Amino acid sequence: MKSLVTLALNLFVIVNLAAxxxxxxxxxxxxxxxxxxxxxxxxxFHKQDSTIMKSTLADDVVLQTTGRNKEGKTMFxxxxxxxLITSITSIPDSISFQxxxxxxxxxxxxxxxxxxxGYEFWLNNKFSHCGINSFQLVNFDxxxxxxxxxxxxxxxxxxxx
Numbered sequence: 001m002k003s004l005v006t007l008a009l010n011l012f013v014i015v016n017l018a019a020x021x022x023x024x025x026x027x028x029x030x031x032x033x034x035x036x037x038x039x040x041x042x043x044x045f046h047k048q049d050s051t052i053m054k055s056t057l058a059d060d061v062v063l064q065t066t067g068r069n070k071e072g073k074t075m076f077x078x079x080x081x082x083x084l085i086t087s088i089t090s091i092p093d094s095i096s097f098q099x100x101x102x103x104x105x106x107x108x109x110x111x112x113x114x115x116x117x118g119y120e121f122w123l124n125n126k127f128s129h130c131g132i133n134s135f136q137l138v139n140f141d142x143x144x145x146x147x148x149x150x151x152x153x154x155x156x157x158x159x160x161x
Contacts, residue, residue: 031106034113034137037144042099048089057081058138058145067131067153081149098122102130113137113144119151120158130158 027035037056044052061081069075091097103118115135121128131152137144 027106028108030108030113030139033144034106034108034115034135035104037137037146038104038115038117038133038135039101041146042101045088046098048091050085050089053085053088056146058140058147061146062148064150065153066150096122096124111139113139121153127159129153129155 041053041056044050044054044056063079063081063084064077065079066074066076098121100120100122101117102120103116105116107114113136115133115137117133117135118130119133120130131154133149133151135146136148138147139145
């Protein structure tokens with residue numbers, strides 16, 4: 001009788017796990033939601049659509065960048081998110097650009113998430129630079145929004161050749 005109960009419990013657990021189905025890329029539902037927000041931001045970025053980009057952003061987003069200048073010194077600057085959106089939406093049609101997202105590492109705890117996203121930036125079909133986008137997001141009553149973005153930029157070690 002004891003083995004029959006154990007078998008029934010094991011079957012119950014296996015059936016419930018299988019019924020839930022796999023998450024895309026092995027992510028939890030919350031991680032998948034965070035990834036979707038970032039992908040939506042870049043969808044708007046590539047379409048040069050400020051409405052799509054803004055739909056993913058909280059109020060008062062902090063935007064920063066860091067890297068090394070030509071002399072090898074670390075540079076660090078803060079910009080207004082409105083300046084980024086204006087610069088992207090005003091790129092002429094004669095210039096093609098693409099930020100290829102190469103990797104995602106996403107952590108979530110309650111109402112906060114961090115996404116470490118590798119990228120390559122291409123300008124007129126030529127490699128420009130690569131780095132990491134680090135996003136901080138907050139879940140505002142069921143809706144994830146980007147509150148902070150910092151990126152690195154460089155050329156060294158970008159492409160496996």
